[in-house]
Amino acid sequence: MKNLLLIALSFFIFCACQNKVRYESFTPGELWLDNNGMHINAHGGGILYIDGLYYWFGEHKTEGEAGNVANVGVHCYSSSDLYNWTDEGIALSVDPEGSGSDIEKGCILERPKVIYNKQTGKYVMWFHLEPKGKGYKGALSGVAVSDQATGPYRYLKAVRPNKGFYPSNVQEIHKGVSKAEGQSFSGASLPEHVDSLNILGRDFAGGQMARDMNLFVDDDQTAYHIYSSEENSTLHIAKLTPDYLDYSGEYGRFFPNRFMEAPAMFKKEGKYYLMMSGCTGWSPNEARSAVASDIMGEWKELGNPCIGPDADKTFYSQSTYLLPVQGQSGRLIYMGDRWTPENAIDGRYIWLPVKFEGERFVIEWESEWRL
Template sequence: MKKNILIAISLVFSCFWASAQNPIIKHIFTADPAPIVYRDTVFLFTGHDTASVSATNYKMPDWHVFSSTDLVNWKDYGAALSPKTFSWATGDAYAAQCIERDGKFYWFVSTFHKKDDRSNGGAAIGVAVSDHPTGPYKDAIGKALVINEMTTDLKHAWDDIDPTVMIDDDGQAYMFWGNGSCRWVKLKKNMIEMDGEITIITPKNYIEGPWVYKRNDLYYLLYASKGTKPEMIEYCTAKSITGPWTYQGIIQENVPNSFTTHPGVLDYKGKSYFFYHNGSLPTGGSYRRSICIDEMFYNADGTIKKIVQTATGVAVK
């Protein structure tokens, strides 16, 4: 009888995981999703959590690239980039985003800077470049694009993290980033130089993890909010990428078993999708996170409907 019960429980558990897509990557812990579409294929750029179960801080040695044509089955290309790629860098592989321009792929990453003649250390943003989304990648500049000394509105050393980049309809590229305050700057067409001064904005409840994009004639700025612990995702909209930004509210509540969350938005095959991470895998947690996807919906006026977090995700039902 006991054996039969165990078999029944095992079958139920197996059926659950067979029907549950979320989290989408189960063989390693992944965080900070950044999806793009290139030639009808989705490429997903992620962080990689390797902290122990009992750890009280992050251990993120590298960034991975995955691809899919159905958002259900994913190919892992392994560790495509790490802070070791950058001679000036040290520390962990924090949130990053890759974008294509003129046949090249620019991967904007956040890590930490060694103490040297240019910087006293602290968080910094670098850029890697490749001819293909899966690499190989190399340091595009040979130095950090943003160092801690360039932003002085906040005094903590980890404020220059979490870059998000978009290219507007007129070809002008913009980068947003920041922990504690949100900064943006224009980028030159070569994608490796800033074009003008850094501007600081103050979206309501902003803390970190921005994601900026345009849909129809409306610009969206999503971010992790500091109103509560754990984090939620809130957002603003604007008629111009430079603002003014109108606060629109919370779209994602706390996620299971993780005090952080991080947004990524993708339109693919006629639908919109919201990428995020949680700690729901076995032995997962705030330092052992996993990426999930759920469908995203808009109201008639362009505002975003609240994200419904599911275990099934976008798997075929």
């Protein structure tokens, strides 16, 4: 009789394990489990849509890990409905400790984004990279490539953007002597006005700084890299080469002295929109938004797109991507991270519907919602 009870109990446990969670709605801030019953591990991520599937790429965090140290690499998940995600494994792995590689275990690898190049048939990944043990002074852009959406991705290089090129909207002061030569700064402010410091001129020969970043592919398949530059004080938008593997030398600088991070871009009815955060480290802050008729400006600020309770903290999240929903014209999803720096793996995802009010887009809290 005891054996029969044990067999019955074992069968019950087996059946319960097979009964995987099936989602039919979004519940922002709650645990979000993949097909294996594990919390999705794709922080600071972005989405690529190819042939009926969405691919979600993000930073893989480890238990007890504080901050942004990369111990594993970039994780990939796939979904056909945006609610339920299948673990596709590690798309880009960091190299072993002691290898001396740019992406050695212990480096900082942030905000990975993947785009598909129709001309070459390659999947191209860009990310913000800081070599191991060097803090945030590197401000490099890492590039990797794959023949498959899920990888594995082959690391190619890490560079500073647009070495030896001035932006299209360069000012004469940028071609003069830099007061920032030999200096580095921290925090969300500088001791003088950005243009008088001339950080752009300081970094002209070696390439511009690039930290928080995103990618955007326009209707004509031209790709752009959007990143925080000049000690985080100014946003740059840079055109990539046709193969998406390098900078073309064409770029512009926008929102000088505004200290904007976490850029995310989308296009609607011929206009370009940006969402960004302020620079307050891991602490949430009030989001910003902007619109332009041309990706290279002029950009017009529209204020905080979030409305309602906790809008001044972006619902305790930070933007990482603005996702167009396939088959639903004009429908977008705000993707944000609710960071937990003391245990980064427990970071939660804040996905909310994007609505439009005249010229501006707005985001309002919903504890549960459906497409």
